[in-house]
Amino acid sequence: MSTVPTEELDAFRARAREWLAAVGPPEVPLDLDARFAVLRRWQRTLFDAGWLGLSWSKEAGGQALTHAHQLVFVEELVRARAPQPIGLIGLEVVGPSIDRYGTDEQRRDLLPRMLSGADIWCQGFSEPEAGSDLASLRTRAVLHGDHYVVTGQKIWTSWAHEAQWCALLVRTDPSVRKQAGISYLLVDMSSPGITTRPIRQMTGDREFCEVFLDDVRVPRSNLLGRENEGWAITSHTLGSERSGATLRRRVELEVALEDALGQLRSGGIDDDRVRAAVGRSHIAMRVLDAQTRRTTDRLAADTGPTPVDSVDKLVLNEAEQTVLAEIAGLLGPLRAVPGARPLGLRSDRWAHEHLYSRAASIYGGSAQVQRTIVAERLLGLPRG
Ligand SMILES: Cc1cc2nc3c(=O)[nH]c(=O)nc-3n(C[C@H](O)[C@H](O)[C@H](O)COP(=O)(O)OP(=O)(O)OC[C@H]3O[C@@H](n4cnc5c(N)ncnc54)[C@H](O)[C@@H]3O)c2cc1C
The missing domain is CATH 1.20.140.10 (Butyryl-CoA Dehydrogenase, subunit A, domain 3)
Structure with missing residues (x-):
């Protein structure tokens, strides 16, 4: 593990601080739709200035720096009282896995758009009968030629109603130990057969959803990693x-x-x-x-x-x-x-x-x- 010299991080911090002071962070409205729009524009501003994907590969649209740089930028962003970009599920949760396990094509096609906020991502893991015991998930994907056909239901999927893409866990082999039959698909949310139904939280927001998948066709090339090795x-x-x-x-x-x-x-x-x-x-x-x-x-x-x-x-x-x-x-x-x-x-x-x-x-x-x-x-x- 290489350690970044302190002087380099100090200079990086000074540059981030100066940029944030000059750009002036946006006001965040309380209303969910207005907040979503403001934070998506803010993500684009951060991306255009080269502050997102700091530790991601260049191929993924990132800056090929280190986690230490990433942490310094987060500290400066927060200390400047600036909000986080809207696409955190992509940036913090799903993106690092696509960068690590994806094909060159998946990295090149999906990650720069994730970073810029052009594509918002959601995480389709939990199901009505599979939350803590996630490995018991039942959403089925069956391979027909060069497509999987996916049927099932997800729940608590944050931002599914706004998302262009979903990291979806599916069961591709029901005959083996439950962890061994799961695959990880990257699903275009505009595919026919997907319905999202927002759920109201106690904050009053409708930030997460039920997601219904009915014979949704997903190209085989959208499999992340290998079939049945999604766990x-x-x-x-x-x-x-x-x-x-x-x-x-x-x-x-x-x-x-x-x-x-x-x-x-x-x-x-x-x-x-x-x-x-x-x-x-x-x-x-x-x-x-x-x-x-x-x-x-x-x-x-x-x-x-x-x-x-x-x-x-x-x-x-x-x-x-x-x-x-x-x-x-x-x-x-x-x-x-x-x-x-x-x-x-x-x-x-x-x-x-x-x-x-x-x-x-x-x-x-x-x-x-x-x-x-x-x-x-x-x-x-x-x-x-
Ligand atoms: C704000 C919010 C956003 C979310 N966003 C997403 C998202 O974007 N994508 C997604 O896939 N999911 C999302 N989730 C779902 C979240 O991951 C699940 O709610 C969580 O994993 C728990 O599953 P569950 O709700 O089915 O509860 P259950 O698994 O039914 O658990 C109910 C209760 O029983 C307890 N329990 C269960 N099993 C055990 C055990 N073996 N030992 C001890 N206690 C146990 C749990 O701790 C819990 O208190 C979100 C949830 C929230 C609250």
Whole structure:
């Protein structure tokens, strides 16, 4: 593993900071459709300036730099109070797996459009009867000549109603051990036979969907990796989701806390209740810091998914839910501060973030299941 010289990262950081200050980040509306449009344009702006896919290959439209550069840019983006681009499922979750397991053609045809936001991607993994026990998924794909014919149902598929492409897990061999009969298809969402039905979340948004697939024809060339060998790629995708999001959320939470506090103090609100909330938040954040110190090294070493990704995710769940609940608890006092806009957001946005944080211990694999992975694979406890 090569280490990037500090001077190089410092110069890169200065360039990112200067660019972000000059471009001026967009305001993020609360309304979902308006937010989607603004963040998609923002993704294009970031892409055109060469800030996306920093650690991806040139062939994939990336910059062939390192995970350390990626982390530096994320830190600067968040510290500039700029939003994330809309296509995070592509950028953080599915894209790294296509870059690693895809054919040259798949990388060249799909990834630059994913980076620029021209194509939005969704992740069609969960099914009504297959969430935590993902390997029991039943969506079937049968090969007919040069096409698979896919039939089944997915659920909780974020952004499926807006997506141009889907990373879809299907069963191609029902006769073998369940993990051994799964394949990973890259599916054009405009294919005939696909219906999406948005589901309303407790935040009020309709961000995820049910997806129905009825005799959908998918070219054989859209198979990622080899037939019936999709489970290893699935683990890679879930590992990227757990670690990538953890690094980004760490900085986002740090800045959120800093802003909320600064604004409370500038409004003269600094009582015992605030101090206790800050104390609890800091403890959760310092644990997250300690845990993620090794995450960038692991990503840089490209060791693939490990059970430590599950520890990252658990520690992030804890910090995210603690910090956002503490800030939500301080919303009353914050409302008394004229013009308070922590992280550039209105207080109703904080309520939204707080509600959304409840999902952190479910998406990407529930907390209970992550604990089982840690118990069995890291601590060597007997299997339940
Ligand atoms: C906001 C959000 C966005 C999402 N986006 C996507 C997406 O884009 N694509 C996608 O494919 N999925 C997505 N999901 C789905 C997510 O991955 C699943 O919800 C998750 O894997 C849990 O599966 P489930 O909902 O079927 O719950 P279940 O598996 O039915 O679990 C229900 C409860 O039982 C517990 N449980 C289950 N099995 C065990 C066990 N063996 N031991 C101990 N406890 C257990 C779980 O922890 C949970 O508390 C999203 C979910 C959320 C909340």
